[in-house]
Amino acid sequence: MSDATLVFRGIENSGDARGGSFPIPPQVFAEAFPVRDAHLSTLRPGHTRGDHYHVVRHEILAVMATGAWSLHWDAGPGTPTRHEHFDGTMAVVVEVPPLVAHAIRNDGGEDLQLMGISDLPYDPDHPDTLPRQVSDR
Numbered sequence: 001m002s003d004a005t006l007v008f009r010g011i012e013n014s015g016d017a018r019g020g021s022f023p024i025p026p027q028v029f030a031e032a033f034p035v036r037d038a039h040l041s042t043l044r045p046g047h048t049r050g051d052h053y054h055v056v057r058h059e060i061l062a063v064m065a066t067g068a069w070s071l072h073w074d075a076g077p078g079t080p081t082r083h084e085h086f087d088g089t090m091a092v093v094v095e096v097p098p099l100v101a102h103a104i105r106n107d108g109g110e111d112l113q114l115m116g117i118s119d120l121p122y123d124p125d126h127p128d129t130l131p132r133q134v135s136d137r
Contacts, residue, residue, distance in 0.1 A: 005075040005100045007037060008084070010064075011091040020064070022091035026059060036121045043069075043112040050103030053134045054096075054118070061094040062115040067108025072135040074101045081134045101132040 009028075015021040037057075043049050050072070063069065068087040074080065076099045085107070086092060096102050106112050120128065 002088050004043055005097060006073050006102065007095040008071060008092055013089070013091070020089065020091070022062075022064065024060075024062060024093055028093055028095060033058065033060070034119055035117050036119055038115070038117045041116070043106045043114055045106050045109050045111070048103050048105040048135045049114065051101065051135055052103075052129045052131050053101040054098050054128045055130065056098050057120045057128045058098060059096040059102075059116055059117045059118045061096065061102075061104070062091060063067050063094070063104060064091045064113040065089070065108065067106075069107050069112055070105045070135075072103040073105045074106065074124060076131070077132070081136075083134075083136075101134045103133075103135040105135050 005131065009025065011024065013020050013022055041049065044081040065086065066089045070083050070085045071094060072081060072083045074082065104112070104114065
């Protein structure tokens, strides 16, 4: 799904008896996206990650889930929040441009697996991550 600010797409499972395998679609990287930072995380049931935006960084998030979770976002300061609910074994990739607040909430009973990559390095002396709540915790 897409709106004027955020794009998210389900990823086909090409796994086998060993487990799932979810290749990120090449169109995600169709425009130049130099990877300068990456992080892996888990999200426990009932918790939220995000409720922030980046001033200049673009971010791509990949979510692997086996249960219910939700994506929350806005289109910039002063705009209404939106959300999308997901349920089941899946992977979803989310493209987040600057100034778009975003959050992922684990609404299920198992940990979510998250990967985030961005086009600028994280600088603890000049963080580009600012709070803005979009989830309905």
